[in-house]
Amino acid sequence: MASQPSTTLLILGASGDLTSRLLLPGIATLLRAEPDRRVDVVGADLRELTADDWHDRVHTALQLDGVVGPGAKAVLRSTRYVAGDATDPASLRALLESIDCDRLVIYFALPPQVTEPVCRALEQTGVPEGTILAIEKPFGASLESARELNALVTRIVPEDRVFRIDHFLGLHTVLNLLGLRFANRLLEPVWDRDSIAKVEVLYDETVTLEGRAGYYDRNGALRDMIQSHLLQIMALIAIEPIASVAARDLRDAVGQVLRAARVADPVAHSRRARYTAGSIDGREVPDYVAEEGVDASLGTETLAEVQVEVATARWAGVPFILRSGKSLAGVRKRAIIHWRPPALVPEGFAGRDTPDRLVIDFKPDGFELHITTNGSGDPFTLEQTVLRGELGGGALLPYGEVLASILDGDPRLAVRGDAAEECWRIIEPVLEAWRADAVPMQEYAAGSLGPGWDTDGDI
Numbered sequence: 161m162a163s164q165p166s167t168t169l170l171i172l173g174a175s176g177d178l179t180s181r182l183l184l185p186g187i188a189t190l191l192r193a194e195p196d197r198r199v200d201v202v203g204a205d206l207r208e209l210t211a212d213d214w215h216d217r218v219h220t221a222l223q224l225d226g227v228v229g230p231g232a233k234a235v236l237r238s239t240r241y242v243a244g245d246a247t248d249p250a251s252l253r254a255l256l257e258s259i260d261c262d263r264l265v266i267y268f269a270l271p272p273q274v275t276e277p278v279c280r281a282l283e284q285t286g287v288p289e290g291t292i293l294a295i296e297k298p299f300g301a302s303l304e305s306a307r308e309l310n311a312l313v314t315r316i317v318p319e320d321r322v323f324r325i326d327h328f329l330g331l332h333t334v335l336n337l338l339g340l341r342f343a344n345r346l347l348e349p350v351w352d353r354d355s356i357a358k359v360e361v362l363y364d365e366t367v368t369l370e371g372r373a374g375y376y377d378r379n380g381a382l383r384d385m386i387q388s389h390l391l392q393i394m395a396l397i398a399i400e401p402i403a404s405v406a407a408r409d410l411r412d413a414v415g416q417v418l419r420a421a422r423v424a425d426p427v428a429h430s431r432r433a434r435y436t437a438g439s440i441d442g443r444e445v446p447d448y449v450a451e452e453g454v455d456a457s458l459g460t461e462t463l464a465e466v467q468v469e470v471a472t473a474r475w476a477g478v479p480f481i482l483r484s485g486k487s488l489a490g491v492r493k494r495a496i497i498h499w500r501p502p503a504l505v506p507e508g509f510a511g512r513d514t515p516d517r518l519v520i521d522f523k524p525d526g527f528e529l530h531i532t533t534n535g536s537g538d539p540f541t542l543e544q545t546v547l548r549g550e551l552g553g554g555a556l557l558p559y560g561e562v563l564a565s566i567l568d569g570d571p572r573l574a575v576r577g578d579a580a581e582e583c584w585r586i587i588e589p590v591l592e593a594w595r596a597d598a599v600p601m602q603e604y605a606a607g608s609l610g611p612g613w614d615t616d617g618d619i
């Protein structure tokens with residue numbers, strides 16, 4: 161029997177937080193769901209780690225529910241750690257030459273500013289045929305730098321082997337946006353400007369800076385969340401019907417939406433804000449600018465909101481509101497589709513006639529359909545009824561899902577180069593308006609709902 165091709169996952173930045181917090185647990189869920197999958201893991205970073213330190217880290221992460229399955233045991237037997245500088249071609253060449261496998265995946269779990277120097281080193285060393293590059297967000301720091309980075313990475317490997325990571329594309333409910341819409345007769349016919357008044361994509365977090373000033377303070381909520389994640393979700397909501405969910409069809413459709421998207425009035429249609437001291441669930445939170453490592457002069461926002469238009473026949477005139485903030489009162493990670501009111505509610509009905517809406521929760525996975533029904537008392541008094549459903553979460557963590565597609569060489573869950581550039585193109589006018597101080601920096605107390613939230617309390 162032919163043996164499986166051997167795959168090595170080389171993690172650059174292996175001693176960092178992303179590797180222990182997200183990548184290794186992602187691999188753990190993958191190996192639990194697919195115990196026969198074989199992958200060798202090589203960790204590399206500048207820092208000197210002993211073989212035992214590395215082994216302990218991997219072991220801790222792979223020990224799901226206290227159990228280490230056969231795939232995980234194989235990883236533990238073969239894994240090794242190499243200290244070295246991946247921006248130095250000589251050191252990188254030695255590292256690459258020490259790996260013998262059929263397929264190599266090089267995962268950039270690195271600070272964004274190191275991505276380009278490592279790519280330059282890889283351009284010099286060359287990579288084995290078939291190598292996949294998996295690159296963490298943010299991809300570039302502007303439209304121009306994203307273009308340059310795209311040109312650079314595609315000199316190393318072809319586009320279909322560049323996996324720009326967006327772990328949101330591994331969230332089950334994000335993928336369910338497609339199933340819900342395209343596999344039900346009920347929704348697709350009312351998924352356009354004639355029926356939909358507004359779409360919101362919200363990602364409210366209670367987490368604060370969590371010691372990530374080095375990265376976050378240079379990026380802020382607009383780049384960290386809207387440019388990197390929420391525009392992708394918006395595109396999946398807005399895509400035209402697709403013939404298949406194969407990588408090419410899906411990514412073509414996403415690209416089409418992003419190309420048509422823009423923030424028409426960056427001043428009137430954007431908001432930025434920063435949290436001040438407050439408390440969340442009894443936990444005291446300091447002012448953002450008093451957090452360790454924050455440079456107040458950078459003027460970084462911890463909450464961003466933009467209104468995007470998608471200039472297609474399907475969506476013209478429908479606002480897509482994207483909003484995300486840290487240190488807020490509660491977790492709300494959801495998309496909300498607001499339908500228009502019916503053309504006419506028959507005379508004689510009384511009561512609440514709030515338009516219908518579909519709330520799709522990304523975490524935990526679920527949905528709510530808010531529809532108007534005859535009331536429980538007087539049958540001619542209308543009220544809102546909420547139909548709730550749980551959506552099957554996957555066996556894999558989002559990083560497990562994304563890693564599975566990388567290891568299988570299927571770029572469906574990765575961001576294509578043109579889409580990465582479009583996301584920068586969409587937000588650049590907003591960044592420019594903010595740099596010119598045309599949009600005031602608002603403040604909100606940690607633990608509050610955040611500025612401008614005119615909720616009636618029920619979404």
Ligand SMILES: O=P(O)(O)OC[C@H]1O[C@@H](O)[C@H](O)[C@@H](O)[C@@H]1O
Pocket residue numbers: 365367384523
């Ligand atoms: O909800 P999740 O999966 O933790 O994703 C949110 C996180 O996504 C990351 O990409 C951002 O850098 C973080 O700032 C954010 O907190």
